[in-house]
Amino acid sequence: MLLYIASVLLALLLLAALALHYAMQPQRATRFLLARVGAALDLEITAAGKTEYQLHGLPTLVLRDVVAREPGTATPLLRADRIFLSLPWSTLRARGAVLEATRIELDAPILDLPALQHWLARRPPSPTPVRMPSLSAGALVRDGVVIGDGWRLGDLQAEVPSFAPGVASRLALKGTYPEPPFSFAVSGPLRWNAGTWSLAPARVSVRGQGEPDTDPIPALEARGDVALGEHLVLRLHGGIEAWPAAWPALPEPLASSRSPVAFALRYRGAVDLDDTAFLQLQHDDTAFDGSFRLREVLAWAGADPNPLPPVEGTLRTPRLDVAGATLQGVSVQLEVVADEAD
Numbered sequence: 001m002l003l004y005i006a007s008v009l010l011a012l013l014l015l016a017a018l019a020l021h022y023a024m025q026p027q028r029a030t031r032f033l034l035a036r037v038g039a040a041l042d043l044e045i046t047a048a049g050k051t052e053y054q055l056h057g058l059p060t061l062v063l064r065d066v067v068a069r070e071p072g073t074a075t076p077l078l079r080a081d082r083i084f085l086s087l088p089w090s091t092l093r094a095r096g097a098v099l100e101a102t103r104i105e106l107d108a109p110i111l112d113l114p115a116l117q118h119w120l121a122r123r124p125p126s127p128t129p130v131r132m133p134s135l136s137a138g139a140l141v142r143d144g145v146v147i148g149d150g151w152r153l154g155d156l157q158a159e160v161p162s163f164a165p166g167v168a169s170r171l172a173l174k175g176t177y178p179e180p181p182f183s184f185a186v187s188g189p190l191r192w193n194a195g196t197w198s199l200a201p202a203r204v205s206v207r208g209q210g211e212p213d214t215d216p217i218p219a220l221e222a223r224g225d226v227a228l229g230e231h232l233v234l235r236l237h238g239g240i241e242a243w244p245a246a247w248p249a250l251p252e253p254l255a256s257s258r259s260p261v262a263f264a265l266r267y268r269g270a271v272d273l274d275d276t277a278f279l280q281l282q283h284d285d286t287a288f289d290g291s292f293r294l295r296e297v298l299a300w301a302g303a304d305p306n307p308l309p310p311v312e313g314t315l316r317t318p319r320l321d322v323a324g325a326t327l328q329g330v331s332v333q334l335e336v337v338a339d340e341a342d
Helices: 002-022 026-041 089-094 113-122 294-302
Strands: 044-047 052-054 060-069 078-086 103-107 110-112 139-147 152-160 169-178 181-193 196-208 220-228 232-240 261-269 276-283 286-293 311-322 325-334
Touching (some): 110 113, 113 139, 220 261, 286 294
Parallel strands (some): 103 139, 110 139
Antiparallel strands (some): 060 078, 078 103, 139 152, 152 169, 181 196, 196 220, 261 276, 286 311, 311 325
């Protein structure tokens, strides 16, 4: 993913520099240069909408209805209603040797993650480190979508006020997940260094979008570190404000407690969060230490009739009141049992 993002940014810089420098007719220049860029990246890239450029003041280029796909494939790996790029004259005069831009904007981009991963797997390894351009006025994404294998993130809004490799710039990102529906927001100082994006310290919030009595998504706040390179790495800690009413009812004395549920989350694996995550929960004197797969938990929250979530681990509590009996020094081992149909 990082190589793809870098390649697209560099390609846009080169396209803008050439198109604006030679002042060709926008549509003709766009077709010619997109074909050249596509050939270099082994992609078919088109921009069917009206192309605009401006040479007065700050040079700018606007592409519309942009589609990028592997040759011979039906699914584009990237689509965008509009891509806006502005850059200083110094970059134009350097003809791409200087990787400095002013601002990049993407309207309604749709990134297909499986198609992207398929393209990346076929790309030859880069002989040199990835070079990222600086953006003196930052970048903006409006109404973005990321499509994964069986999942989808929508309504993505992201902005950084500026960007330079190795320098922190504050990222603000928010979006939604459709089923079960929830919204999320992520913010913090974003850095690019040695092929890895990092967000540290990061702040993450999640809110369910269903009815309070039936919404399985808890309201939570977390802080920690996020890194994206060859793997996605999460180290988060925070609290769940209240035990959701849609979750299995807690026995006493947990049910009467109004304390938030503290948690710590660790993950290292695939970008789509399809690998195992490790979770620790603390609710007063009760503690859980275990693991789960996000895809399985979301399926359970959205439709699974099983009253217990698909998590594995150990629950320990000094006391539980169950069916009129008081249990002391309780330890419960939870395991995920495969569906017999599987």
